[in-house]
Amino acid sequence: MAKEITSREENYSQWYLDIVKKAGLADNSAVRGCMVIKPLGYAIWENMRDQLDKRFKETGHVNAYFPLFIPKSFLSKEADHVEGFAKECAVVTHHRLMNNPDGSGVVVDPSAKLEEELIVRPTSETIIWNTYKDWIQSYRDLPLLINQWANVVRWELRTRPFLRTAEFLWQEGHTAHATRDEAIEESKLIHEVYARFAEDFMAMPVIKGSKTANERFAGAEETYTIEALMQDGKALQAGTSHFLAQNFARAFDVKFMDENNKEQYVWASSWGVSTRLVGALIMTHSDDEGLVLPPKLAPTQVVIIPIPKPLPEIMEKAEQLKKELEAQGVRVKIDKDAKKRPGFKFAQYEMEGVPIRLGLGKRDLENGTIEVARRDTKAKESIDIAGVVPHTVQLLVDIQDNLLAKAKQHRVDYTTEVNTYDEFKDAIENKGGFVMAHWDGTSESELKIKEETKATIRCIPDDFVEEEGVCVYSGKPSKGRVVFAKAY
RNA sequence: CGGGGCGUAGCGCAGCCCGGUUAGCGCACCUGCUUUGGGAGCAGGGGGUCGCAGGUUCGAAUCCUGCCGCCCCGACCA
Numbered sequence: 403m404a405k406e407i408t409s410r411e412e413n414y415s416q417w418y419l420d421i422v423k424k425a426g427l428a429d430n431s432a433v434r435g436c437m438v439i440k441p442l443g444y445a446i447w448e449n450m451r452d453q454l455d456k457r458f459k460e461t462g463h464v465n466a467y468f469p470l471f472i473p474k475s476f477l478s479k480e481a482d483h484v485e486g487f488a489k490e491c492a493v494v495t496h497h498r499l500m501n502n503p504d505g506s507g508v509v510v511d512p513s514a515k516l517e518e519e520l521i522v523r524p525t526s527e528t529i530i531w532n533t534y535k536d537w538i539q540s541y542r543d544l545p546l547l548i549n550q551w552a553n554v555v556r557w558e559l560r561t562r563p564f565l566r567t568a569e570f571l572w573q574e575g576h577t578a579h580a581t582r583d584e585a586i587e588e589s590k591l592i593h594e595v596y597a598r599f600a601e602d603f604m605a606m607p608v609i610k611g612s613k614t615a616n617e618r619f620a621g622a623e624e625t626y627t628i629e630a631l632m633q634d635g636k637a638l639q640a641g642t643s644h645f646l647a648q649n650f651a652r653a654f655d656v657k658f659m660d661e662n663n664k665e666q667y668v669w670a671s672s673w674g675v676s677t678r679l680v681g682a683l684i685m686t687h688s689d690d691e692g693l694v695l696p697p698k699l700a701p702t703q704v705v706i707i708p709i710p711k712p713l714p715e716i717m718e719k720a721e722q723l724k725k726e727l728e729a730q731g732v733r734v735k736i737d738k739d740a741k742k743r744p745g746f747k748f749a750q751y752e753m754e755g756v757p758i759r760l761g762l763g764k765r766d767l768e769n770g771t772i773e774v775a776r777r778d779t780k781a782k783e784s785i786d787i788a789g790v791v792p793h794t795v796q797l798l799v800d801i802q803d804n805l806l807a808k809a810k811q812h813r814v815d816y817t818t819e820v821n822t823y824d825e826f827k828d829a830i831e832n833k834g835g836f837v838m839a840h841w842d843g844t845s846e847s848e849l850k851i852k853e854e855t856k857a858t859i860r861c862i863p864d865d866f867v868e869e870e871g872v873c874v875y876s877g878k879p880s881k882g883r884v885v886f887a888k889a890y
Numbered sequence: 891c892g893g894g895g896c897g898u899a900g901c902g903c904a905g906c907c908c909g910g911u912u913a914g915c916g917c918a919c920c921u922g923c924u925u926u927g928g929g930a931g932c933a934g935g936g937g938g939u940c941g942c943a944g945g946u947u948c949g950a951a952u953c954c955u956g957c958c959g960c961c962c963c964g965a966c967c968a
Contacts, residue, residue, distance in 0.1 A: 490967075744927060
């Protein structure tokens with residue numbers, strides 16, 4: 403029924419906000435631009451975090467934690483970096499409040515002004531590289547492969563839950579290496595980890611590629627990105643991995659002695675994904691009935707609903723099923739609420755995106771059956787209860803596969819090759835999605851296209867095909883197609 | 891930072907133009923009974939400094955002035 407969700411067709415942006423709110427993922431908070439992540443939204447993030455953390459550790463990384471505050475002077479040590487972040491920083495100027503002399507509450511105590519202001523980290527390169535200076539002396543100290551799970555603040559003018567919030571949760575990896583090649587290899591390794599996580603767990607296909615100079619991270623020499631396509635045809639940057647060359651090592655004077663007793667600057671990478679992935683997940687799979695979650699990330703994979711209510715003989719069977727499913731590694735919940743009726747529960751769990759619903763009623767007990775409903779296709783079937791455990795386990799795999807296949811098909815349907823600027827504008831304006839076009843490699847053409855069509859180069863794909871052609875904008879020679887789209 | 895909208899119960903809103911008993915409605919909540927295989931029904935009940943400050947008036951949710959906040963769209967944005 404979904405009587406409370408705006409349809410995607412009517413208003414995609416409102417649909418997204420409705421899902422976030424009605425599925426109970428997040429709420430607006432008392433603080434502008436900052437959201438409260440509710441238990442369901444947080445559980446999804448926890449699952450993402452656990453999976454990524456496991457992969458980081460498998461590839462040799464360890465976790466650490468650095469301060470929330472960064473001395474203002476640190477930020478300005480790398481010129482491009484400060485330029486990229488200066489406009490969106492929260493600044494701590496005082497450390498004490500006092501009662502207002504007029505009795506109207508508390509005010510900032512002017513005598514408690516900080517010697518040097520502190521920036522609430524928008525990203526931690528500077529504080530971390532300032533620390534690495536003390537940790538690295540020799541090539542024997544390298545590589546340094548550190549990740550941190552943290553919150554950061556970017557004072558965005560316009561925010562949207564999960565996609566862009568003033569404060570968000572993320573992980574940021576910061577690695578230090580003895581050679582240029584090793585640092586590049588590291589950033590590519592994580593690029594691959596991100597892409598595989600997106601496809602294998604989020605069931606979200608991504609295009610892997612490199613950013614153009616204009617779209618690169620502030621302070622990076624190369625930015626690798628995974629770009630996903632949302633249902634409305636807009637692109638979403640889902641994870642970036644940067645090769646920072648020696649920029650931060652120079653800015654913070656981080657040198658090491660190599661095998662030949664020669665002093666050298668350290669090579670660096672940094673990489674991150676954020677709670678934005680939760681937004682990506684919503685906009686990749688969900689529908690007008692609510693959230694749709696891929697089984698691998700769903701906090702609850704299977705919900706068992708006793709019908710009409712939790713009667714003892716039904717509960718006995720339900721508990722038995724739960725145990726058997728859990729033995730197979732399935733995350734199961736039994737809805738024991740005796741007050742709410744089955745119809746309400748069906749709608750509720752559809753809203754919350756639970757992949758499989760098992761309806762177990764008195765009739766089923768008599769017939770030896772059970773109703774199996776899958777969230778992705780909304781298909782329902784009544785099966786022999788004896789086979790429900792293996793059936794459910796297999797169905798979770800099928801749903802995961804189906805969601806990925808559907809998303810892949812959507813991407814195929816919304817990827818267009820164009821050869822002229824008219825075709826380009828038509829595709830961007832009327833169809834949306836990824837538009838594959840020749841580009842002459844200049845910032846000038848890239849910026850003009852952005853100005854005229856709002857489309858940006860999402861990436862130069864890793865599987866870039868050498869192909870003679872001419873730039874759709876300038877008509878100058880081009881060596882191959884790059885990926886354009888309007889983006890979030 | 892521009893454009894638009896909104897602040898009245900936990901949520902969603904009406905009332906305001908045209909000032910006048912005790913500020914309403916739906917959902918949610920509490921109690922009871924009947925229900926329960928796709929968002930239950932009936933009965934009863936609780937919950938409000940009408941965003942803040944000032945002004946006009948015998949009387950302000952309503953009129954006037956100022957302020958504050960939030961949301962949406964746009965610009966900006968690793």
